[in-house]
Amino acid sequence: MPEAWLAVWLPRLALDLVTRAGQPAVTAMAITEAHRGRAVIVDMNDPAAGHGVRPGMPVTAALGLCGELVLRERNLAAEEQALQRLAAWAYQYSSRVSVGDGEHVLYLEAGASQRLFGAAAALASRLADELAALGYQARTGTAPTPAAARLAARLGQDIADREQLEQCLARLPLEQLDLSSTERRSLLRMGFRTTGEILGLPRAELARRLDPPLLARLDRLRGLRPDPRPAWHPSAHYRAHLDLAAEVHQAQGLLFPLQRMVQELCGVLRGGDQGIQQLDIRLALRKGRHRFSLGLQSPGRDEARMVSLLRERLEHLRLPSPALAIDLHVARLLPFEAPAGDLFGQAADDEAGDSLRTVLERLGARLGDAAITGLGGVEEHRPEYSWTQPPPGEDSPCPALPHRPTWLCQPPRRCDVGQYRVLAGPERIEAGWWDGHDCRRDYYVMRDPDGATVWVYREFKPAPGWYLQGIFG
Incomplete structure (x- = not known):
């Protein structure tokens, strides 16, 4: 072709x-x-x-x-x-x-x-x-x-095509040809008024009258000489800057310029078959700067999804001083995986998963990503160190442990077990000597006088006594 x-x-x-x-x-x-x-x-x-x-x-x-x-x-x-x-x-x-x-x-x-x-x-x-x-x-x-x-x-x-190109050049005035002022004056002095008058000369006459650089440009214009162009290559990250035409005093006034910036970003992502999970936004203010981020639960490039999150964030943002410019930064452009389709090419429904992702993204936009975390387990016998807070939506291993209560007291509360009834135990936990938080405890499952099933332990070190660790739901 x-x-x-x-x-x-x-x-x-x-x-x-x-x-x-x-x-x-x-x-x-x-x-x-x-x-x-x-x-x-x-x-x-x-x-x-x-x-x-x-x-x-x-x-x-x-x-x-x-x-x-x-x-x-x-x-x-x-x-x-x-x-x-x-x-x-x-x-x-x-x-x-x-x-x-x-x-x-x-x-x-x-x-x-x-x-x-x-x-x-x-x-x-x-x-x-x-x-x-x-x-x-x-x-x-x-x-x-x-x-x-x-x-x-x-x-x-x-x-x-080439034929139409030659017809266009034949009637093209010299004023519309890409020439320097010196080249144009020289051609006018020779009596030329249109590009067709130049190209109508025999090749030998052209070579005699025209400077080699001008002749080479005309050849490239007509396709008589190769015209290789340096290829543009994608970048591993993305940055965009936009100066505001006037000071913006209310955060909602930033939605229109941000929407245009996001539209441009999503086009870039489609070109590279990529998506993003975090968009960093920095506002240059009359006094100082303000930064915030938007997080997605999975790599995405849906403009409507991003603009919705921006609108959510801006509704709760108060600018300390007027905004003058906006910077967008994406540190990592990630491979994009389109939703799996069914036999007829329709996206497979995952209403529960989509709903959860939408809720988490909106909460992150409203409260900040740092306010939303997941919950995961850790290979650790001490209850207070047996859990972690991974990013929401991230898979986290759940190690196999003995039966544990869902709710833990933080910190454990001293208690009197004189009227408690033992249901199971003791379970000895002795660990932590390697990190300076060593303990030696005997754990019991007991029933308290009010009928609640509780998890208590007897501490031997560092502070001997009985403690309520958690309550079984």
């Missing part, structure tokens, strides 16, 4: 990284960067554009047009990190993903995915819609070569 390349161009990524958090629609905002010793406008939202603010305009001039203009400095490192995350997100649609060098473009080989996602043009439309839902303004295009797909994305076209 011939290659079909899909390019995703993010022309407004610098602005998207701020506005995708959900800024007020009426707030005029612009992104700035230093250029030749002065601050200039890189991009702006619609309210700012309505005041006449334009890219390339000095910041002082922009403020003169819009005094309430909110300025945010461009963050090139954040843009590169976002491209890497989106490459991981796009991996769910193609096993061949590449990040453009020095440009806000992702390349996907879509030909091999046609059986799963349809033709490249249909997949391009789907990606644009899904990226818009994540808060990114993307333009997509498809073509037989990566460079042509990039051109198609800028033109908003889908080029099906």
Whole structure:
């Protein structure tokens, strides 16, 4: 099957990284960067554009047009990190993903995915819609070569084959071709106005008139020369950062940006066929930081499940000061196992198990994971050391021990056994010399005057006497 390349161009990524958090629609905002010793406008939202603010305009001039203009400095490192995350997100649609060098473009080989996602043009439309839902303004295009797909994305076209590519290039003005200003001026001086006029020359004439780098780029554009792209490779962990467009004073106001971040994360997990069991969230506040985690009972990537837990946590969270930014961190990306299906492909029902997992996850979201534990046994004769608290849902061995009461007194209470009736015993327990908590006891099952069956022992060391250890239910 011939290659079909899909390019995703993010022309407004610098602005998207701020506005995708959900800024007020009426707030005029612009992104700035230093250029030749002065601050200039890189991009702006619609309210700012309505005041006449334009890219390339000095910041002082922009403020003169819009005094309430909110300025945010461009963050090139954040843009590169976002491209890497989106490459991981796009991996769910193609096993061949590449990040453009020095440009806000992702390349996907879509030909091999046609059986799963349809033709490249249909997949391009789907990606644009899904990226818009994540808060990114993307333009997509498809073509037989990566460079042509990039051109198609800028033109908003889908080029099906080599013949259509040649037809497109034949009428393409030089202004729309990927050229440096020097190359464009040189070609205009030669009398060229369209790309077709250049490509119509004999090969020998082209080689004589054009610099070798430009000729090589044109060859790669047309598929006459190989154009290998460095493959993107998945990471073993996940990090995401989102600056908030305005201070958020109430925790519930964080749900929308967090939901978008979780949507992006779940796409990454689908691409790697992975799931997570813990999501760490750090909030940068005006004064200090606040951290919390969400735990899942089994590796998952269900967006609705995670958002439900986030909503539960945020309903009980009080911010000590306004939030400025959000960081997500997943330390371990785990293999994902889909629920087993029946003969007809339907997920097998496990209502009791699902209900328990849901309850534990919601309790963890509301109270904190540290407040929810399991209960397990330990190979230890001393009752006070014979149990442990593993994470909830984790399998724990249950060693075979003599009959023991369910409820233990902590600490054991002194008692008078003068009117107790012995039912069983004694059982000698002598242990602990190796850890400094040695004991020597004789245990009995007795019936107290009120008719309760109790577990008592006679202590010989370190504090002689009779003690109530537990009560049989």
